[in-house]
Amino acid sequence: MSVSSQPQDVRHLETRLSVNLDRVGKIANAGIVLALVGSVLLGHFVSFYFHFLTVFLILLNLLNFYWRHVQKAHTLLSNFGFTAQLRYLIESVGPEFRQYLYSSDNEERPFSRNERTEVYRKAKGIDSSAAFGTQLDWESGNHILLRHSFFPTTTDKLEPFRVTFGEEREIATAYAISHPVMISGMSFGALGSHAVRALARGAKKAGIPMNTGEGGYPKYHLMEGADLIFQIGTAKFGVRHEDGRLHEGKLAELAAKEPIAMVEIKFSQGAKPGKGGLLPKEKLSQEIAELRGVPMGQDVVSPPRPLECVDEASTVAFIRRVQEVAGLPVGIKFCLGRSVELRRLVLEMKRQGVFPDFMTVDGAEGGTGAAPRSFMDGLGLPLLEGLARVQSVLEEEGVRDRLKLIASGKLIDARRQLIAMSLGADACYTARGFMLALGCIQALQCNQNTCPVGITTHNPRLERGLDIEAKSTRVANYVAGLCHNYVEMLAATGKTAASELGRDDLFLPGAHQGGAS
Amino acid sequence: MTNRYVQMALRLVVAAILLPVGYSKLAAGGMDVMLFERLGMEPHGRIIIGLLEITAGLLMLSPQAASGALIAVGIMFGAILAHSTVLGVDVGDGGRHVAMLTLVLVSSILVLYARRRDLPIIGTTLGAGDNRDP
Ligand SMILES: Cc1cc2nc3c(=O)[nH]c(=O)nc-3n(C[C@H](O)[C@H](O)[C@H](O)COP(=O)(O)O)c2cc1C
Numbered sequence: 001m002s003v004s005s006q007p008q009d010v011r012h013l014e015t016r017l018s019v020n021l022d023r024v025g026k027i028a029n030a031g032i033v034l035a036l037v038g039s040v041l042l043g044h045f046v047s048f049y050f051h052f053l054t055v056f057l058i059l060l061n062l063l064n065f066y067w068r069h070v071q072k073a074h075t076l077l078s079n080f081g082f083t084a085q086l087r088y089l090i091e092s093v094g095p096e097f098r099q100y101l102y103s104s105d106n107e108e109r110p111f112s113r114n115e116r117t118e119v120y121r122k123a124k125g126i127d128s129s130a131a132f133g134t135q136l137d138w139e140s141g142n143h144i145l146l147r148h149s150f151f152p153t154t155t156d157k158l159e160p161f162r163v164t165f166g167e168e169r170e171i172a173t174a175y176a177i178s179h180p181v182m183i184s185g186m187s188f189g190a191l192g193s194h195a196v197r198a199l200a201r202g203a204k205k206a207g208i209p210m211n212t213g214e215g216g217y218p219k220y221h222l223m224e225g226a227d228l229i230f231q232i233g234t235a236k237f238g239v240r241h242e243d244g245r246l247h248e249g250k251l252a253e254l255a256a257k258e259p260i261a262m263v264e265i266k267f268s269q270g271a272k273p274g275k276g277g278l279l280p281k282e283k284l285s286q287e288i289a290e291l292r293g294v295p296m297g298q299d300v301v302s303p304p305r306p307l308e309c310v311d312e313a314s315t316v317a318f319i320r321r322v323q324e325v326a327g328l329p330v331g332i333k334f335c336l337g338r339s340v341e342l343r344r345l346v347l348e349m350k351r352q353g354v355f356p357d358f359m360t361v362d363g364a365e366g367g368t369g370a371a372p373r374s375f376m377d378g379l380g381l382p383l384l385e386g387l388a389r390v391q392s393v394l395e396e397e398g399v400r401d402r403l404k405l406i407a408s409g410k411l412i413d414a415r416r417q418l419i420a421m422s423l424g425a426d427a428c429y430t431a432r433g434f435m436l437a438l439g440c441i442q443a444l445q446c447n448q449n450t451c452p453v454g455i456t457t458h459n460p461r462l463e464r465g466l467d468i469e470a471k472s473t474r475v476a477n478y479v480a481g482l483c484h485n486y487v488e489m490l491a492a493t494g495k496t497a498a499s500e501l502g503r504d505d506l507f508l509p510g511a512h513q514g515g516a517s
Numbered sequence: 518m519t520n521r522y523v524q525m526a527l528r529l530v531v532a533a534i535l536l537p538v539g540y541s542k543l544a545a546g547g548m549d550v551m552l553f554e555r556l557g558m559e560p561h562g563r564i565i566i567g568l569l570e571i572t573a574g575l576l577m578l579s580p581q582a583a584s585g586a587l588i589a590v591g592i593m594f595g596a597i598l599a600h601s602t603v604l605g606v607d608v609g610d611g612g613r614h615v616a617m618l619t620l621v622l623v624s625s626i627l628v629l630y631a632r633r634r635d636l637p638i639i640g641t642t643l644g645a646g647d648n649r650d651p
Contacts, residue, residue, distance in 0.1 A: 048556045
């Protein structure tokens, strides 16, 4: 495979580096100990000059010990020791190399270096001012922008953020959130236990809810006391009968648990719409098999839709059934395919008088732990397109006030979150934003159990470096940073709450907006 | 962590010992030549160590004291090796060498620890509050 025929190849440079790091790290860490012994012997029996090397190796071993077993701030150094320092060294000359040889700071996908750096900075609580001007490709002219006002609001005039799920049905268990961002569904299975606990603890610190993903009984999520949104995946792990139908008893039991605040029924996900979840057998441990109730040794493949939902009527009936059994706000998650189908579903909701308490609209650009590339690249509407259509259908059918809308799909910064809110979202989810906050380096190995920073792996050697307490602080910092930007940008638009934002508050390039706007 | 004045004093002590000791090595003082002969490192080893000692001593007085301390610690490790494997504690000076060595080693370690974040390249991994990718 030649580099010239595969221009994307260079972007995976990082991936290769971290793959090698795993083996190289092990050999190198043992190597410097052996080298030290050898050097002492040579110094003693051959020439004292060898002790120059001995001294160097003593210092290196001490430093390596500190990196691997004492410090907690750097996952890579914890996991691999001094060889990981190579990454930092290369990284320190990376901007030059990339600018001249590889890709620019705005080029990598899914998240460019600039975007990732923004998240890292927020997560570390570091001031994130930049200099000289935007680095976006301005000539391409296709950036959606927010419109500011001649008369920005002062931040103290802003209304505190508050969205209450379930208030439309006036249920006693209605659930209010006070931050615009929440942690999107990532199952234990896709994530390792350290990552789940760090996220849950961070969510608790930040005061935001966390979606459990479709991983079954949320054992690790429950450990940290954060508010949880329990996701019923298409296979209903954790709340299923053997044959895949809903186990009402188990759902009721879970829903009664204090931290579980809402339930989300998953219909589809942007990265693989029309296809069920997939957990590769490499990542299936005994524990996961038990929490999910599935056999070991084979890929865990979920069906493409909940068994009960064969058409509009059965789908709405299923939503009502879950609402009744759980007694909590219940929403549905999907990536939009055809608006007409959604309209038919909404008409059926109107006919039965049953509405979910929220809809989560996921975009085709959304993330996943594992999915066929053809699905990631080939199916589903992108978030903004999908969201705008869902909003239109709900408005045209006169039912927008019967439920809340949540958006997800690369909403990792306040700019994108406010754009989504201008298109109708009441709140935002992000999954990968929080992975980045945990220290994700976009090595793109979530499906291989080899994640070098210990997030999407169950290998204890790799998870060791992910210190739950240290990373949970980063999660909370990230939320604080997002909210800070959110408030300031919202104030700049001259509004007092995000709910006042509408499509007119966006500059949509390419749209024929006429002279008026 | 180490108080600024204590740190300053420690840096002065290390420089005050290393600079003359290094100079004496370069000037081929009798005692030095004798010791390095016993190590089988005469004259090159003596000159290299002398230069390193002077470098460390000067760095100790500069803003890069952390690097000076690191070099000093390295030389002292080497000296410990020399005394423990070849020379013995008393080299005909009643243990004065070893006493100085200990003083320099301890002082340098304290300075190195206090200023570890100033070290080039690795410094930012040795404490909280840096700004690189995780
Ligand atoms: C590692 C990983 C695991 C995920 N697991 C689930 C899941 O179990 N259920 C689900 O509905 N979505 C899952 N998703 C999708 C996210 O919840 C979210 O919809 C999508 O990533 C879009 O958000 P983002 O672009 O901010 O990451 C997962 C995503 C990632 C990256």
